[in-house]
Amino acid sequence: MTSSDNNERKALTRLADALADDILNASDEEILAEFRENYGDPNRHAIDMRALFEKTVIAANKGRLAAARAGAAAIRRPASSTPVDIAEARKRLRSLRSSSSVSQPMTLAARNESELSDADVLSMYENMLELGAPPADDIKDGKV
Amino acid sequence: MDLGQAVVIRSCSEIADAIRTFTPADWVRLKLTAKKYAFRRNFSPDDLLQEAMRRALEEKDGRKCPTHIDVVKFLAEAMRSIADGEAEKVENQMTFIPVANHSGQQDGEIDLVDSRPNPEETFDAKQNEATITKALCAPFDDDPQAREIVEGILAGFNGEELRKLTSLDKTAYDSKRKLIRRRIDKIYPKDLSHDIK
Numbered sequence: 001m002t003s004s005d006n007n008e009r010k011a012l013t014r015l016a017d018a019l020a021d022d023i024l025n026a027s028d029e030e031i032l033a034e035f036r037e038n039y040g041d042p043n044r045h046a047i048d049m050r051a052l053f054e055k056t057v058i059a060a061n062k063g064r065l066a067a068a069r070a071g072a073a074a075i076r077r078p079a080s081s082t083p084v085d086i087a088e089a090r091k092r093l094r095s096l097r098s099s100s101s102v103s104q105p106m107t108l109a110a111r112n113e114s115e116l117s118d119a120d121v122l123s124m125y126e127n128m129l130e131l132g133a134p135p136a137d138d139i140k141d142g143k144v
Numbered sequence: 145m146d147l148g149q150a151v152v153i154r155s156c157s158e159i160a161d162a163i164r165t166f167t168p169a170d171w172v173r174l175k176l177t178a179k180k181y182a183f184r185r186n187f188s189p190d191d192l193l194q195e196a197m198r199r200a201l202e203e204k205d206g207r208k209c210p211t212h213i214d215v216v217k218f219l220a221e222a223m224r225s226i227a228d229g230e231a232e233k234v235e236n237q238m239t240f241i242p243v244a245n246h247s248g249q250q251d252g253e254i255d256l257v258d259s260r261p262n263p264e265e266t267f268d269a270k271q272n273e274a275t276i277t278k279a280l281c282a283p284f285d286d287d288p289q290a291r292e293i294v295e296g297i298l299a300g301f302n303g304e305e306l307r308k309l310t311s312l313d314k315t316a317y318d319s320k321r322k323l324i325r326r327r328i329d330k331i332y333p334k335d336l337s338h339d340i341k
Contacts (some may be wrong), residue, residue: 008184008276009231011298015280016180018226018297021327024220028169035172038288038329045175046168049193053163056194060156060201067204133189 086118089125096133154209156201162215163197168217176329177220180225184276186234196222283327290320290327 023031035042116124154162166174178189185192196219199207203331209218277298284291289310296306 004150009228011230011277012183013224013228014300015297016183016227017293018321019180019325019328020177020220020224022321023180024217026173026322028167031172032169032174032323034326035176036234042168042172046166046171047170049166049175050164052190052194053197056197057160060198066202142256 084122084125086121090114091123092133093121093125093128096128147164152211154211156203156206158211159200159209159215166216171296173216174219174223178223179329182224185227185231192227193219195226199226239334274338280328282323283331287320287323290324293317294324 026027032042034047039045174193178193181191182189187195196207199222200209200219207218207222209215210282235241241285277295281291281294284294292310293306297307301309303317307314310317310320312320
């Protein structure tokens with residue numbers, strides 16, 4: 001960057017400011033006549049600009065939705081990202097299997113816990129936590 | 145506005161409602177303003193206008209529009225600020241220069257690169273600045289007062305100073321300003337700077 005780049009930018013901004021100021025303060029008739037002369041039909045232009053605006057609204061709404069989703073995911077994440085001891089998870093799965101509080105019959109996969117991989121056990125354990133089963137730590141601490 | 149009065153901010157939906165009621169003249173004002181602020185920038189006037197509207201509709205970190213400010217003027221100011229900010233960002237971009245590992249250099253010794261523009265770069269930048277000023281003033285070679293006004297604006301004089309400088313009364317000065325705007329628009333209908341070579 002040179003100071004000359006800066007001078008050039010400042011000079012152009014000053015000119016743009018002066019011209020924009022004149023544009024904003026010109027009468028409707030004057031500004032419409034100028035536009036018609038150099039660019040075409042202002043009504044057609046207004047239709048295009050309204051379409052551009054509606055596109056912007058959709059993009060802004062999508063951005064808001066994505067931010068809301070990211071926020072919700074960030075709230076959920078800590079529960080599932082707590083390190084889980086695999087032995088504890090297997091024990092908890094076994095205890096749930098034998099627990100009388102489980103009213104729904106367990107799936108075949110859950111019943112054969114000893115044949116499941118660690119990844120499957122962890123995934124099943126997390127699913128159970130999401131369904132409301134108390135975590136292994138709470139049981140150990142006597143909270144449940 | 146009374147200074148003691150609390151500033152009431154328009155909600156995003158109020159801004160959107162106001163934009164939906166814009167007349168063709170309002171859209172023309174915004175488009176022409178966008179063209180002015182897109183001078184020598186790497187974005188189109190439509191992109192600039194769209195970005196200003198997007199920021200106005202952002203609930204969290206968006207630009208705040210007080211109810212006493214006209215939404216057209218608010219968007220024009222947003223475009224000005226975005227364009228200036230983007231240009232500044234480009235100017236401040238760091239240039240990464242690979243530093244060669246010279247043999248015989250001690251550990252911890254750093255090769256400092258002189259970031260000051262060399263005389264050739266300074267000359268090029270000055271030439272560039274002069275080219276732009278010349279190109280902007282050229283359409284007014286036949287009108288010394290209009291030329292003086294353009295040169296004065298580029299140099300940072302305000303309206304009152306320019307009027308005194310050119311010895312024009314308010315009406316004559318306003319009509320010169322209109323002539324300047326119309327002539328620049330005619331000569332550079334798309335984007336002023338991209339046409340300057």
